[in-house]
Amino acid sequence: MSQQRIINGRYEVGELIGRGGMADVYLGRDERLGRTVAIKMMRADLARDPQFQTRFRREAHASAALNHPNIVAVFDTGEEELPGTNGQPGVACPYMVMEYVDGDTLRALLRKDEVTIDLAVEWTEGVLAAVAYSHENDIVHRDIKPGNVMVDKSGAIKVMDFGIARALSDSSATMTQTQAVVGTAQYLSPEQARGESVDFRSDLYSVGCVLFELLTGRPPFVGDSPVAVAYQHVREEPPAATTLIPEISPALESVLTKSLAKDREDRFQTGKDFLTALRAAHYDGMAVSEDESTSVIPPAVIPADTEPTQAMGAISASDDSIFEPREELPEHYEMTGEMDAVNDPERTGKKKRRRGWLIALLLILLLGGGAFAGWWFWNEAEQQRIEENQVQVPDVSGMPETDAQNALTTAGLRPILEYEHNDDVDRDRAIGTDPASETTMQRYDEVTLNISLGPDQVDIPDSLQGASEATVRDTLEELGLTVSDVSYVNSPTIPRDRLVDTNPALGSTVAYGSTVALKMSSGEVEVPNVVGMTQQEAENTLTADALGLSVDINLVTNDGNMTAGQVVDQDVEPGETASQGQLISLDVAREEEEPSDDPSESESPSESESGSPSESESSSDEESSDDPSEDESNDEPSEDES
Structure with missing residues (x-):
């Protein structure tokens, strides 16, 4: 678990809650005001790019200038200094403190x-x-x-x-x-x-x-x-x-x-x-007005020159014919009983009633027949319309999500997306539809399009070791996993800012949607304590695969208190870090020199200064023997003796 970060002395950086094209968004807390915030920080792998730096600062400036209830508010901006490693200078990583939207x-x-x-x-x-x-x-x-x-x-x-x-x-x-x-x-x-x-x-x-x-x-x-x-x-x-x-x-x-x-x-x-x-x-319900005037059909009117309905013949006040006396009947016309019957009011009423029933019956027959004919024609038209609007559900199994949507839309159907796990169909591809393909449906009907989320269990690929953070994030997101945290660990072989391992570990199987923590290489290793080891042991320890360091040996004089061949000092203190492959200098004690057992090989200080007696005597003898004059003078008697 990585160490909790506090930036600008007041903002506590929490869990990762989102990721954009150039920044990660973390849940944070403003310790000074005691409120939850969202902290948007530029991704570490992009922080050295001046173009991304400029774009991020432009976003902060534009957002901070806006204060509206429908716009996410920006409370503060700043930069966090990231330390440099491997001789590279540090870099300023910009961030924004924003309103947290739940x-x-x-x-x-x-x-x-x-x-x-x-x-x-x-x-x-x-x-x-x-x-x-x-x-x-x-x-x-x-x-x-x-x-x-x-x-x-x-x-x-x-x-x-x-x-x-x-x-x-x-x-x-x-x-x-x-x-x-x-x-x-x-x-x-x-x-x-x-x-x-x-x-x-x-x-x-x-x-x-x-x-x-x-x-x-x-x-x-x-x-x-x-x-x-x-x-x-x-x-x-x-x-x-x-x-x-x-x-x-x-x-x-x-x-x-x-x-x-x-x-x-x-x-x-x-x-x-x-x-x-x-x-x-x-x-x-008001439509957008167009530039052109909308044509309006006026209500139907009766033209002024239309003749009155003939069944209701017009009566003119100037028409006096209705007031003229009837023509007299001929004298020979006798009023018989039949004529009386015709003029009988009761009989006339019966005829009128019978005629009304006949008319009503005729109207009923006409209306019934018309209704039946209308229903028949309507039913035929409806059947034809249904047949014309019938479409078959296309087979979209295995298609990418967008292609499957397009195929259903082109067929005249309305796709409704549903997502589910499937071990046999790749993520973001269509599993099938409901109703199934080849089913006949009406145009514009809804059809459920099932999209695969991939297997319910996914493997974290071993091949990600040594990849950049951006590549690792993209790969894990494609698998349906989320990066929860990023920390740096020492590694003797994997370059700086490259993936060393994950938690859960690389190669392990996790549930879809799980969070994964990244362990990125710091490009450094921790130097152990090798003082007291033999030279060979120290070299084996420092150059082993676990550290991958180089060793330089310096032999120092043995004061008699050291064990010959033992490491007595190292130039990088134990517990400190060194760059990958860095040369570590070790001081190793020499073999101690012992006194010789042959007396001729040693001489006392007095002897070294004046020489041995034998040497003096021999030299004087040689000198006397070498000078003949001296020998002769010695042989002759002196004057006193004579």
Whole structure:
């Protein structure tokens, strides 16, 4: 377990809770104010890159300038000095202390399939409020996407990661850096995809893409590669949202259409305009007004020159014919009983009643027949419509997640994603569908798309030993594992900043979703105490594989208190660290010199100064014998003797 870090004397760094493209986010605590914070620190492997340093500082500056309830607040910024090793200078690692948001990103919520139309509109309102505020402060976000928007436990929206935001005065620069488009392909505006300058309306296009995905469950454009998606943003029109989700109102469809216009002049010009139109469409059913006037069909009217209905012949007050007396009957016409019967009121009433029943019966027959004919024609049309809208579920087993979604959408179905572990299907590939493939369904019906999370148990690869931290993180994340902690350990062979081991260990099997701690090489080894060992023992200890050091031997004079061949000193103190392969100098006692047993080989000080008596005598004899004059004088008697 690594040692707890305190930075700037007040921020306690806790567990890793997130990871971005250039920084790690840790749960932290502000000891001075006693509150939980999030600490965003640049990754150690990127801290030496000036470009990443500049980008990180720009994010901190842009975020700190914004104070809005829908934007993650930045409380403090600073730099932590990382010590240098192996002769390399130290480096300043920048960090940001931010508001801690306890919740999920929109990306995570979309994966859970818990987004209704009402929630989609509500969350988009929060995003638009944040974007409108940043635009008022001349800051363009440039990377609005579901992964950069969080929803806290209370339901509030928090927009984060202004990592590629720039002030409006700098937005004339294109969005390409080393030929790579900055941003996320599925939410890029057409001008960003073309590498042109961006402005506030580019953010609003990205918000439109997010709204489309929240409403339909998929982005407006999907493809096999980021380049293919970017091309669609520039050249193709998105599918109508109502064809994917029929419950979406035409008013909301009109808002989506305007927000995703290719030409920025045809989009909403401000975040407030977008927000106002979205609320009016969802709550009041008011569609976005078009430039062209909407044609309205007037109610039907009766033309002035139409003749009155003939059954109700018009009566004119000037028509006096109705008041003229009837023509007299001929005299020979006799009023018979039959005539009386015709004029009988009772009989006339019966005829009228019988005629009414006949008319009613006729009407019933006509209506019944018409209803039957209508039902028959309607049923035939409905059957034909059902048959025309029938589609078969395609076989997507084994396809990558995006390809499987595209195949189902192209077939006219609405894929609903579900994730589960599977030992036989690789992670992020389709297991199958429910209903199964070849099943006949109606167009726009929902079909469950099962995506594999990979095996429930995964192996930590041995091959990661010696890899960089970035490579290890990416590999473990692909396996569904999370890096929880990074510490440094000594290693005699693995270069600095390369993986030595993990906890759980390399090669071990762990549950999917487990956390793994990394042990990175410090590039150093701890020097042991070899004083008192024999020279050979010390050399074996220091040069062994466990240490990998080099040894230099210095022989020192033995004062009689040392054991010959024993190490009496070392230039690196025990317990201190040395670089891999460093030369360690050892002092080793010489063999002690003993006195000789031959007397001729030793002489006393007096003898060395005056010589031995025998030598003096022999030399004097030689001198006397060598001088003849002296011999002769000695042989002659002296004058006194004579």
